[in-house]
Amino acid sequence: MDLTCLYELRDRLRSGAIAGAALAADDFRLRRALDALEPLEKAAPVFARLGQLTRNLLAPDCPDRAGALLDALTLADAVLCTQGAVAVPGGVESLGLPRRGSALSNAPYSVLAPLLEALTTSGGGRYSFVVDTHDQRPELFRDWRVKDALVQALGAAYAELADRAESWLSSEDETLLPLLRSGFDPCGKKDMVRRVRVMEALAGAEANDFYLSQLPEAEKDVRAALIYALRHSEGNADKLVELCKTEKGACKKAAHWALAKLDAPAAWDYWSRLATKKPDQAAEYMVLSASSRAGVLVAEALDRLLDGMGDAPTAEDANRLQTLLFALPGKAGPDICACYRRMAALGTALDWKSFPGAGGQETALRLRAAQDDFSRDALPFSEVLPLVLRRSILLRPTPDLLALPGELERVGEASYAVPALTAALLSRPAAEAYALAEPFLKPAGLLKNKRPKSGVGVLRAALDGLRWDEAHGTPVYRVTYTDPAAGRSIASVLPLHEPLDGRWYDRLTALNLDDALDGVLARLIPQADAALRARIGAYFYQRALHTDNNRRYLPWLRACGWNKCQGLLEAYCKRHKVNTWDVRSYLSQMPGTEEELAAEAERVLALIREKRIAVGSWNPTTIQQWLTDLRNAAPIQLTGGNA
Template identity: 30%
Template sequence: MSTTLLRELYGELTRLYIAGSDLAVGDFRLKRLVPQLLQLGERAPVFKRLGEGVGTLIETAPDIERPTAVQLQELTLLLSSVLHTQGETAPSSETRELDALPMDLPTAYSSRRLTEVQDALESTGGGRYEIITQAYKDGLFQDLRLLIPAMGALNDPYAELADYIKDHVLPDYGPQIIPLLKGWLNIAGGRSDARAVEVIGKVGGEAEHDFIRQAAAEGSEPVRISAIGYLAGCDAYVGDLLEWSADGKKTIRAAAYAALAESGTERAQERLYQAFSGKDRDLAADVLSRREHSPLTAQLVSDARKELEEARKHAEAKVKLPSIWTRLEAYLDSFRGKSVPELNAFYEEVLEEGAFYHGLGWTRMLHDAARYVGNQGGDRALALLLKLERSHASYLSYAFRLSLRMRKPAEVYEHYSAYIKGAFKDTLVQELERVLYSSTSRMYPRLWGSGEEYGREVRISSPKELADRFDRRWLEWAISRDAALVAAVLSEPGNQATTIYLKDKFAGMMAESEESFLVLWEGLNRAGVGEEERREAIVAALEGKQRGLYRFDYEMFRQLTLLPASYRDRLAALKNRYRYDAAKQLDYIIDSMSEVQL
């Protein structure tokens, strides 16, 4: 029996289930099927019953005892029975084994818990990164149902999220994910496909080198760049890397050079060395700058020394100096992070002629040399840095820091206290501040509202550390040179002149930055000024300012919240000077004081 007409009728009845059975009355689509059903009913009674049932359904009056809903249900049950008994279930095409990829992943979490993560993976908008990173930390991605959405997130428009999936989530699935990724990616595709190649390279290891090599040779530019990186250190592919280092695209050559740098073969090192004499000098230098060790360093130092000799020969004409400096910059880049005897000698020679190179404007080389030699330490290093220091104030920090490590506190003071004005004095003050304290940002709970806010945290050398490293005369020097933050760190109890000076500076500088406030606050504490007196100084300073602040920094605000209720009227009098966040903060403090009084 043909089921074509029956299936057409089933589709129309399903439509009425959705649209509503009342719409069946007079339905022209059903009316069109009645003659065909009745005609077939002459040979099979069941068709006649179906035809009569359809006819009754489309002609039913609204007030009939058997409403259309009941008739629709009975007709559908009859039709379903016929279809189930008369339909064909044997496959029409050739059978074969179902494609399957076994995955060793459970489905242990509830759908409710996974829904938020799946929505974050498959949608766009803010807040998704935090949801996904937390889900990874909680182990939710080990549930099989998140595997495919996670792969799709490699194409997320938010690059940071896509990279997180690439670097953390997908590699955790191990080699079992590789067949899925191969079926998913297109080596001629874009950045998302390049990320998939990186995952394969990361979890597949040597077993996938052939595929990685194919992607590196035949893929799109981003795919090739990612694939080439995973052939680094594989001597079997050095020939391919050498070929790609001559590619017409600069990004491909850069990736090839980076991979060659991981190889210890002579051919690879020769190619990198050749790049220094051609258009890819900067690419090769960048690659070597990211490596702690390189077999080429000694040879490159020798070549750089020859460039310095050329510079001294043409110092008067100066025509060739720009090209010499361009080549030298590449050598200096390649030396970054290295430490070999040849480099020690090279940088010491540079510092010996520091005044000459400073005159040429090659200050970058002098800073590199001073930094390197200062880290090596020793008497000769200190002598060279002190010599360089005389060339310009910008080099003072290197000799100063090494002097603190090598010389007695009194000797350091005798030398550097002579800088009492100008650029040398200003640089010395800045360097003293960097040595005496450090500051970092961190998040604090917002005391006057919901959420969090940034605040500064200052780490100041302890009095014992200061006594071991600094001559006590630095305090008097700092006050005489108006270096308030230096004086604050070095302050001591019982010194009336220091206390008066710091109180005066506190009133003028406390609002400049949270770092200034914190250092001066600790300075007054070290000078023996109590907390109540310091908080009074804050209020007095605010009263002395004509213009209010946009907001009170975290620690200043926290100290204001510790004021007793007796300050309520004084703070209320300040309110008309403040707007924005500062006004809200003052309201919070005043309201808190009112609650205490109640």
């Protein structure tokens, strides 16, 4: 449709508005534009209406010529707005990026502005506000403005906020990459390191060109992060080999850790040469590697160490042995299994070996199963080796590793019950796994009410990391490993072969005074089984009434849906000299209704007045106010008040 006449009419109407409405009736060019409009008037009613308004303007007896001009001009502008179009030559091409959700949210400014301010400014209280908002209004974090603020928050002075921002951004998609690249400073600080890690999480090898482009100018921690990011592409092997030779300090280590993640020929040529000169150094970088070649390298290094250790190990031998044990998890295959068999056959031969330590004093050979495990003391060789094998099974449950503990149980003097039970839960029917554990679950002794300590230790170690998972409908092993290259945790989640045999719960809930296993049972509460939860809750309730410190049982009781609290506060207070804060805090965590909580508190207050319970700093007025709040169903506040 040719709209030239419509544009001409609109221009003449505007000229009339400028010259004055009184002169419009004498404008012959306006009349000519109106005549040209006639074909369009027959095509659509809106054009006919525009023509009529213009004729009203031109009529000699028009009573309101200014109003008629305004009406005609307004309609002409409106019609032309609807007919507007923009075009450029060429076809339409996709940007190649997925669209997920909308770029902006419909949140009011009053909601979004405080969040943006909390993410981009400094000051107290920001962290809790941001986390609470994320929990309560997660849709706000899909807004592009908030994502931009999250990128800025990677440099927050409060490290916990920066870490949260990194975690949230790492769960986004690759459409976030332009924000991460914008303003990237290769000479920057921790925030730029976090940007690199987020890019890795989102794009991996797809961002390889960016890593390489920033590397020439990068410095310090940012340079190390960019070097480590090169591990995502096998094509970087030659570059990493070069960096291993030229870099220094943290960047040199980052190059080695990155190269250890590659399986390219150039990488293994480098490791073979290094292993010939420095086998322990080469093995150190194989930590958590699942490559078969890495397994061979570590096994050969261990064999050479054991061959040369003799009867008088040195401090260097002890350090080398510890390094190689750290490198074992994740390795499998014939060479690794043969190495485990050789070490198991040593039995306790290395347990009492010693070496000259600092100051010339003899130091017993004691080892750890993991670099980040400081929950237990260093152990003799025969005791730590089964734990190393268990970690390897949890990291890489291959058939040969799963079968190995049962074989090693018959070799040497050490017990491999812990890795054997772990392997059975992961690979065998529930009844078979329970049969293997039953000897450690049965009570022993004259009173038949206490398990032997060795059995409790085996169960705690074998079930370490086991917890109920609703998504799988069964307990799963959740084990974390520290990536020594990045200093971050790597989580391993392994479902059991079958859900636990019900007899586990029968044994674990028997009242035989094993405090150590109650924490294990608390992690195995099945939320979907109300009857079993009630049984476990009843067990925990009885345990809480009789144990020395029952405070840790309170969250477990609530997880069971238990709502009886009679005697709990009394049992706690009779075993501890309490103050106002203790009672106040305990009440806030105790299960039960407000009425039951108040009744239990009243009973304890009566005992305190009778001096049957010892107290320290005590404010009865505050306690009475809390009881009033309880009866009014008001939540107990844990701040303020006289403690």
